[in-house]
Amino acid sequence: MTILNRIFRSNKEIFPELKPGDRIRKVVECYIFPDLEKLGFKMHKSTLSITRKVGDFKQEIHFQKNKYNQGNETVGFSLIFNISFPKYMKWHLKNYDIEPRNDGIAGTTVWGMKGWRTDFSSSSWYDLAAENNIKMIKAVKHNILNVGLDYFDSYSTKEKAIETTLDSGSHQARCPLLFDLALILNNKDLGETILAWFDTSVSKEKIIFSEYTLKNVELRKEKLKEWL
Numbered sequence: 690m691t692i693l694n695r696i697f698r699s700n701k702e703i704f705p706e707l708k709p710g711d712r713i714r715k716v717v718e719c720y721i722f723p724d725l726e727k728l729g730f731k732m733h734k735s736t737l738s739i740t741r742k743v744g745d746f747k748q749e750i751h752f753q754k755n756k757y758n759q760g761n762e763t764v765g766f767s768l769i770f771n772i773s774f775p776k777y778m779k780w781h782l783k784n785y786d787i788e789p790r791n792d793g794i795a796g797t798t799v800w801g802m803k804g805w806r807t808d809f810s811s812s813s814w815y816d817l818a819a820e821n822n823i824k825m826i827k828a829v830k831h832n833i834l835n836v837g838l839d840y841f842d843s844y845s846t847k848e849k850a851i852e853t854t855l856d857s858g859s860h861q862a863r864c865p866l867l868f869d870l871a872l873i874l875n876n877k878d879l880g881e882t883i884l885a886w887f888d889t890s891v892s893k894e895k896i897i898f899s900e901y902t903l904k905n906v907e908l909r910k911e912k913l914k915e916w917l
Contacts, residue, residue: 701821702761709758712817713737713766717752720826724834725750746794746850747773748841750833755814764817768829770837771796772844781869785908790901794866795844795854804836847874851883861890862898865905868912877916884910 703720704712714737722732722739730741730750738751749772755765772794781789799805800813809815809825817825843853847870854860854867864887871880887906890896898906 701823702817703822703826705761709760709764710737710754712764713752713754716817716822716826721830721833724830728838743841743845745774745776745847746845747775748845749773750837755816761818763819765814766817767814768799768833768837769796770799770802770840772841772850777866777869780873784869784872784912789866794850795860795863797840799832799837802836802840804839805832806836851879855883855886861887861896862902865902865909868906868909872912872916877913880909880913880916884913 704715707715714734717737717739718732718734722730725739725741726732728741730739730748732739736751737754738749740747740749742748749770751769751771753767753769755763755767757763758765773792774794775792777792778788781787798813800807806828808828809820811819815825815829842849844850851867851870854863864883867883868880871877871883884906891898
């Protein structure tokens with residue numbers, strides 16, 4: 690690397706003296722998290738994630754490190770958005786005598802998020818060693834605040850989570866979870882709609898589901914019969 694290149698890189702990089710993992714963490718902590726902290730988010734340095742609680746749901750932005758990160762040559766990260774329902778585990782155990790596989794409501798990488806602009810990124814990764822760090826961070830923050838938070842909002846309540854999933858035209862494997870949300874809301878009509886939505890995907894769309902999903906849907910159909 691020439692002296693000119695070193696000068697150019699030093700002018701556009703933030704915390705270049707740190708190891709990749711530490712550098713990403715420091716960038717998130719100092720340049721991305723402050724704007725989110727004002728909105729009620731907390732940062733978890735050990736897991737490199739930012740979370741907040743909205744009603745019964747937990748919203749999480751996880752910064753995934755590229756496993757090929759090395760020195761100051763590759764310092765890549767991506768973002769994953771997740772919404773979970775922590776109380777669901779105990780509720781499910783109480784109502785079905787078994788814990789569910791997880792408490793997830795929804796989740797996506799930013800590359801599957803409608804409206805997320807991929808400026809300053811390549812092959813699904815942001816790379817602090819390859820782009821102007823200030824411009825990249827500005828783009829990431831803009832996406833989080835204007836696109837990512839809208840994604841969170843679309844799943845911010847049980848009613849919204851059901852509506853958003855039904856409107857998506859996909860994710861039918863979430864039928865058992867959606868039915869349970871309707872059950873918690875004591876909305877029988879909505880529960881029936883969710884089961885009909887699933888049956889349509891099987892009979893008309895010919896979607897093949899795992900035995901685990903089919904078994905759990907049948908449990909919900911039995912639950913519907915017991916619903917007063």
